Amino acid sequence: MGLDLTVDAVQLTEDLVNIESVSRNEAAIADAIEHALDDLGHLTVVRLGNTIVARTDLGRDERVVIAGHIDTVPVNDNLPARREGGILHGLGTCDMKGGVAIALRTAATLPEPNRDITFVFYECEEIEAEHNGLYKLSLSHPELLEADFAILMEPSDAIVEAGCQGTMRVDVTTRGERAHSARSWMGSNAIHAAADVLSRLNDYEPRRPVIDGLEYREGLNAVYVTGGVAGNVLPDSCTVSVNYRFAPDRSEEEALAHMHEVFEGFDIVVNDTAPAAMPGLSVPAAAAFVEAVGGQVKPKFGWTDVARFSVLGVPAVNFGPGDPHLAHKQEEHVPLAQIESVERELRAWLEA
């Protein structure tokens, strides 16, 4: 299926939405993007799986990565796209084919930007990290991601959201001894022992550190609790799964040390972890970008792939059309005006 990059960004968003691309099913949209970029002639295009990298090579002093994932969460009776007033509705309109459309339009219509650009359109962002196209690229071809700055076009309400908080999930397990509940004095109850874990969560005061002028807000929350053997048995084990969202001034190692501190005396097993990303607004390229797009910037609380750039030493921000709270919702949508404003501001920065 051909993709016409000469249409406007709103129309291009709609065209992209109408190529269904649920995670693991990105071949069609990746083909369309690859061919359209190949046809342009001024970009070096590389494809790895269903991830496409397209680079200018103009010898500019600075290089910026502009990236977006091309997959979506599963279809939920929200295709094809539907335009209503100033809103485009449908799967992927918000998360994040609006941003992808802007990046593709920029690739097509700005052959000589004032900075070299590496466009990355990648697969499998919505599923397990091991399949994530950006992650795989960072392992196999880190040189393709070398840059002074990166813009991830995730929905951010058309305002720059800088850095991102890290996330760690630990299982905190209490132990007991089984016994028949009719003779409970013969055992000890692991669920009762979890009262202490939950009390520590209730008493916990999350930090709100200010970094590069942005106030982050940490959080420590039980997300699962499980325990029990049978309706007449004292359970010998109870597990509280705790999600720690930590600000970018903490590494994963520091976050884990903190978990050991908070849950001292209990068994802890880490079963998921991803680093935070510093906002990096003190880097000249980042500061210039924020200035160019109006100076407004907010901290990013949720985890995004900007953290992958951070690991590579590339400061990165989120900047894209769409309300991030609408991501993954059946009713996701994007205001056409945000697609237009983000494109205009990005373009102005690359033409200045």
Add this chain to the structure above:
Amino acid sequence: MGLDLTVDAVQLTEDLVNIESVSRNEAAIADAIEHALDDLGHLTVVRLGNTIVARTDLGRDERVVIAGHIDTVPVNDNLPARREGGILHGLGTCDMKGGVAIALRTAATLPEPNRDITFVFYECEEIEAEHNGLYKLSLSHPELLEADFAILMEPSDAIVEAGCQGTMRVDVTTRGERAHSARSWMGSNAIHAAADVLSRLNDYEPRRPVIDGLEYREGLNAVYVTGGVAGNVLPDSCTVSVNYRFAPDRSEEEALAHMHEVFEGFDIVVNDTAPAAMPGLSVPAAAAFVEAVGGQVKPKFGWTDVARFSVLGVPAVNFGPGDPHLAHKQEEHVPLAQIESVERELRAWLEA
């Protein structure tokens, strides 16, 4: 298959064990029991499903029920029976074909007992209460269970265990409001709210009331806890399933009122309840029985079908060979000496 009631009680136990009778598969053993009792001539035999009632009708001043269930939990590589030294091993040796054998021997060899006897051999004790043969009989033919006293031949280590504690399971549910765990201040965490439920369980001081000279021991225990929506979501609901074991001086209504008192402020749903049974040792027939079998008596902590007799106004005790802690275990077994002593003592009481 014929059942020879002239063999000794140990041999009869072994013969009964070797007729596999997992719950819902009691037809063969029920047939054998029915025919053997019919052949005796001095008993009126009634069959309802796989439950058999056999009664003397000698016009005695007093009538006693002697009851036992004929089903077992599922086979677990523990058939056929195996005799080793003074122990009989195998499925049902302890729970409770030793007791059933003693009752059958008594039926066969004591045509003129000093009290009228109603023997009850019933199905489906090990599964959902609705299938329980004694329960069904108590609904459809309560007149067949009329008596001054009942002996349930459940394993009790050959000592009288009087009454039984009641049991109630209630779900205590806390509520919250979902939010993404990266923005936890936008919601409220139902698992954290369960800290209060668990603290009340930890602070709870179970009663130890003395009834008819026996000290009972209550217990209040979480047996399950569940909560959680996704690894990055604050849960809006958490349920602690609590099992209350209550002494025979409390009715189910009083037990439930007590749960509302303990968990005031939380939603409570009852999902299982069974009444306690008073030891009833002040009733002359019961006191005489205890005296006849040696005077030793202990409170019964676990729930048994004696509670069904209690509901019918018939005082009842547990008295049978086998360690109750071995019931339902792969390695269940019974000491031959206990089969012999229980039979001897029961017989002496019925012949005195």
